[in-house]
Amino acid sequence: MSALRQALADYLSVRRALGFALDRAEKLLGQFVTYLEQQQAEIITIDNAVEWATLPGGDGWWHALRLCAVRRFAVYLHTIDDRTQVPPPGLIACGKHRATPYLYSDAEIRALVQTATGLQNRFYATTFPALISVLAVTGMRLGEVIALDVTDFDAAAGILTIRAGKFGKSRLLPLHPSTAEGLRRYLTRREQLIRDKNLVDCGVFFISNAATRLDHSRVQKTWRRIRRLAGLAPRPGNCRPRIHDLRHSFAVSTLLDWYRRGEDVAALLPTLSTYLGHTDPKHTFWYLSAAPELLALAGQRLDAYLGDTA
Structure with a gap:
């Protein structure tokens, strides 16, 4: 492990101890450190930070976001190695950006759920209809849904507990009776699948085909397939049907x-x-x-x- 990669691991550990999730930062900074290693660079400089942040692909907003992640890491590294250069704030100017939301109709949500039930993988044909339904009727973040454990659902009271959500906060979500009943049915099918495959039940709510916790990349890949099969296409104005x-x-x-x-x-x-x-x-x-x-x-x-x- 290079010194920079070890420093990144330490940086992520310190900030997470302060309550930051840093999922996107970990991915971006991991790519940045790989770039520096390929360039045989031992320290962060303003030049190599900007060069990486503005690599082809994305727009000004994305470039600014990448440089912002590097800047915070560089501030941390500068306290350890004063050779580290910290990119000044605002070096890549960009206005505040929000993707145009794709507002799903009830018919489109039904089409997505129905399409998910037809997936060839039995586990995903069970998991994804329930996962999409919960996202649609609770407005939960994808990361919160993936992080659910079976014990986070009070089946009798019809309440979901979100533990350590964004900014480390937890909250209770009372569910409509029909939603609670749908989740109870999903748990019954989930348990049957695990028994049929003789898998270990590790207690996660929405399971992969190995009965383990789903990860973001797998969910996004499966989501793109479901939305394509359901016939959903981008609308004018860069309005894409995202899971969020x-x-x-x-x-x-x-x-x-x-x-x-x-x-x-x-x-x-x-x-x-x-x-x-x-x-x-x-x-x-x-x-x-x-x-x-x-x-x-x-x-x-x-x-x-x-x-x-x-």
């Missing part, structure tokens, strides 16, 4: 339902923020701009308020 957009769709659908029922959305928004695991309701407000219908309903509510105060 099931979370966006849940949030927008919830807000639309509240507006249509005449609920006090401003008062209810902190509840949605808590359910989604947002650190601040302002992050949930972003969903108001995610769908034209939401903007229209919000505008109508504002017009009515201004009319009453005129």
